[in-house]
Amino acid sequence: AQKVTQAQTEISVVEKEDVTLDCVYETRDTTYYLFxxxxxxxxELVFLIRRNSFDEQNxxxxxYSWNFQKSTSSFNFTITASQVVDSxxxxxxLSEEETSGSRLTFGEGTQLTVNP
Amino acid sequence: xxxxxxxxxxxxxxxxxxVTFRCDPISEHNRLYWYRQTLGxxxxxxxxxxxxxxxxxxxxxxxxxxxxxPKGSFSTLEIQxxxxxxxxxxxxASSLGQGTGNTxxxxxxxxxxxxxx
Numbered sequence: 001a002q003k004v005t006q007a008q009t010e011i012s013v014v015e016k017e018d019v020t021l022d023c024v025y026e027t028r029d030t031t032y033y034l035f036x037x038x039x040x041x042x043x044e045l046v047f048l049i050r051r052n053s054f055d056e057q058n059x060x061x062x063x064y065s066w067n068f069q070k071s072t073s074s075f076n077f078t079i080t081a082s083q084v085v086d087s088x089x090x091x092x093x094l095s096e097e098e099t100s101g102s103r104l105t106f107g108e109g110t111q112l113t114v115n116p
Numbered sequence: 117x118x119x120x121x122x123x124x125x126x127x128x129x130x131x132x133x134x135v136t137f138r139c140d141p142i143s144e145h146n147r148l149y150w151y152r153q154t155l156g157x158x159x160x161x162x163x164x165x166x167x168x169x170x171x172x173x174x175x176x177x178x179x180x181x182x183x184x185x186p187k188g189s190f191s192t193l194e195i196q197x198x199x200x201x202x203x204x205x206x207x208x209a210s211s212l213g214q215g216t217g218n219t220x221x222x223x224x225x226x227x228x229x230x231x232x233x
């Protein structure tokens with residue numbers, strides 16, 4: 001069965017610090033997709049990134065970067081030079097296209113607080 | 117381009133009443149999903165549609181829950197005989213499914229917050 005674990009329930013940092021959010025997943029499929037979503041205090045989930053299981057290249061988008069390692073079943077998310085606006089709950093999610101349609105299985109989320 | 121919209125945004129009801137929520141997906145998206153999110157948890161999958169066909173339902177979706185997408189556009193989620201345990205945020209998402217491209221990220225609506233008294 002598919003499962004996503006975000007062991008860090010809450011993280012608090014001071015502005016401009018770098019912060020890494022951990023995500024570990026379990027799946028029996030060979031084809032799967034990993035996602036990160038941001039949920040700010042307003043409540044709406046905002047898509048950040050999608051990665052498929054055959055593409056282990058790390059990705060950087062501005063201050064955001066993602067490290068996908070199949071060997072450890074991890075898909076970690078780093079925010080560089082954090083800002084107060086980054087404060088939100090961040091969810092990692094997994095989709096197994098073959099065995100469970102395209103539904104997303106979410107982790108429990110990491111509450112990130114960036115203090116000025 | 118408008119995103120996913122949901123109506124109502126908030127609903128307060130008494131236990132035992134029926135409620136219905138509506139979701140309008142992004143217009144070109146053929147897949148539509150319903151999730152439920154309780155406080156402090158990640159969203160949990162309920163059901164999804166590809167066009168008008170309901171392809172998967174979670175075991176979370178008891179007999180009191182029913183969802184429809186009659187013309188492959190908007191969808192409704194009805195909860196009959198609501199219970200206090202149904203109190204949650206109900207999220208709708210849409211995406212482009214297989215055969216229409218390589219993107220299947222889901223875009224979420226603002227949710228409907230249900231409170232059952």
